[in-house]
Amino acid sequence: MNSATPPAIQVRSVTKSFLGQRALDDVDFEVARGEVHGLVGKNGAGKSTFMKILSGAQPPDSGQIIVGGTAFKALNPAEGRAAGIAIVYQNPELHLDLSVAANIFLGAEPRKGFGILDDKAMAARATELLARLGLDLPVNQRLGDLDIADRQQVAIAKAVREKAHVLLLDEPTAALNKAQAEFLFRLIRDLARQGMAIVYVSHHLDEVLAISDRITILRNGRKVAVVEGKSADKDGLISMIVGRTLDAVETHRSERLRADPFLILEGVSSQGGLDNVSLQVGKGEIVGVTGLIGGGANALAAVIGGLDHRDVAGRMMLGGQSYAPRAVREAIARGVLFIPEDMRGRGLVMSLSIAKNISLAALKSLSKMGWLKLSKETGVATEMSERLDLNPRAPSREVRFLSGGNQRKALLGRAIFADGKLFVLEEPTQGVDVESQRQIHDHLRRLADRGATVVFVSTDLEELIALADRILVLRAGRIEQELSPEGLDPQQLLVAIQTQSARSVN
């Protein structure tokens, strides 16, 4: 890093708020040419927002982005690309039905004249480019036939073809195995050596430490520090990520009766990523499941919820009887209710009312011979709205008009009304305000008090400690650690999550 040359990209006091909440607060940031710059922070620290502003997907409220000597108040994606900024997501946005070469040259295809594509020249130039990057990919193959690691390489090759000089990588190793990840790191180092500036966002602190020249730490939307990669260590990073937490997290853990195990897993493995998981969860128990992305927490939820039933090996028991759902509705019939993180895409029917969303999973109980009892439905929805303190208390209002917190409550209401005995939740309070979070936690505790079982997946450290009776840390599809939240502070929990993974970095 030569201090004489200007940085490849520079950000000056960028601020961004959503709904009056600061997502980014006066953040400065710069990456030099040839530098790999790690960006770390826990969920909600502002990493995603920051990446969106860098790539031009969202405008900042104030501040400047200086790239290639030009200062922008805000970039749009086209300007970002023109300025040489490329972003590669963990699932690259490419065209699966086009060939590798066609993806790399999309929008800049070599032509013979009269607009006729020159496929041969394109293949030749793609081969040459890939060779230069040390990549061995079949240029004429349909991209959809390649695995995710190869697709990522294609996305990077495309960025190089577009003459990008700033490359943003968002959780690039989340879906890669060890060998693929190592290959990616070599590629990243090569690109940096050739002058590319690289921003590397990841939850895998080991990887970030190994690959980064410098690391910026974000916390609550603020830049906490920039450290040299060589001199940093993981414990130091973790304490900066978590911050001083003098106040113990409030827990409100009540003494619940732990009855016999309600859910039992014995040696369960799945194509979705579980590897020989054994687990017992009692009635009235709340179990938090966490880990790094791809560690298996969501895979566990999918198997229990009946979403993932392909090649599930091992044995599951529910309420003393064998449990092997082959569809979500079989799980629901046994009282197992899965509540997805993505409530807009997978949870709620936005065009329907609160009442109709609440009743959706248990319409049979509100009907006779296929005929609905509408007044009963309204009554049930009103009751549920009161119980969950849904605002507004108007069952006929369409759910799309509700706030995020109230939408999550409506989704919980659906699961409760479907006579849930085991609730499987993903990120139960993601994106909701503090008050709604507290309420949702209270509702889940109350359910457990009444004998229900709760298994929730979360990456929110405070939430895990506040809500869970027991925290499971999954890694590579296995339960790596089991922690009691009693006296646990977020920093210790993050250390446990980050403990050297099976996928080591050289």
Next chain:
Amino acid sequence: MTSSAATAAKPVVRKSGALRGQDLGRYTLLIVLLLIVVVTAIGNPRFLSVNNLMNILFQVSALGIVASGQTILLIAGGLDLAVGAALSVAGLATALTIMHTGSVTLGILAGVVSGTVIGAINGMLVATNRATPFIITLGTMTFLQGVAIIMSGGSPINGTGKLFDVFGLGDFLGVPWPVYAMFASVLVMFLVLRFTTLGRYAFAIGGNEEAARLSGIPVRRIKIALYALSGVFVGVAGVILTGILDSGLPSMGTGYELRAIAAVVIGGTPLIGGRGTVIGTLGGVLLLGLVSNSMNLLGVGANFQSAVLGLIITAAVLLQKKA
């Protein structure tokens, strides 16, 4: 997280405005078409005579029945382009059965059953394949057009006896029987949509198929049931149109698919599904009937009428995109 928070905020800020704007956009075409009607009525007083209005209802009766069935498919995010060709097949099945057996009852049965079976098959193909309903039913539509020509041997199957007496000539209290059949179809679909689990599932699948699946709804089975239900309506329409024409024709259903879909869309059901009403569809059907009738009265030629119909359908779809 941030994006969901941001989008959730929008309706809070301009709740009522967004609501009204959207509803207005959805019904713009209805309003415009009503204006056309008013203008025609002023230009030609005969337009609003009871006789003429009854004539319009009679002319759109088969369309109204097909469109009622199509409504629930669009609400569920589906579509059936094969309904026109299926109507021809059902009508021919009716006419041929009456010709060979002399039994009107068997003829009616043949028409309704063939419509239902064709619908169910379309439903199975749609539910078990990744291709869009548009492409799948475009394929079956072409196939069924061929089947209709084979069934008829290329010429009309004439003579339906009592069926013609009832649907072609008969009335009750001055209202032709096919008009009763249309209103009955609308009523049945209204009840299904509002008061049955099947109707509710249609809304849920059209609004968010993944959420429906995660709520334990047997999405495939419901889709098949919905296409079969629409097929019942198509079969009934085929029987009635055969009666009206006193014959089965291989081309009798031609164009019905587009006019039915147009009526549903004009009636405010969005092509992406998740919402919609059959009452709106009835409005769309009546307006299509009124418009072509007013063009007849104003002496507009058939080719020009087709162009106007095309414009209306295009406008309906474009206006929906905005809303």
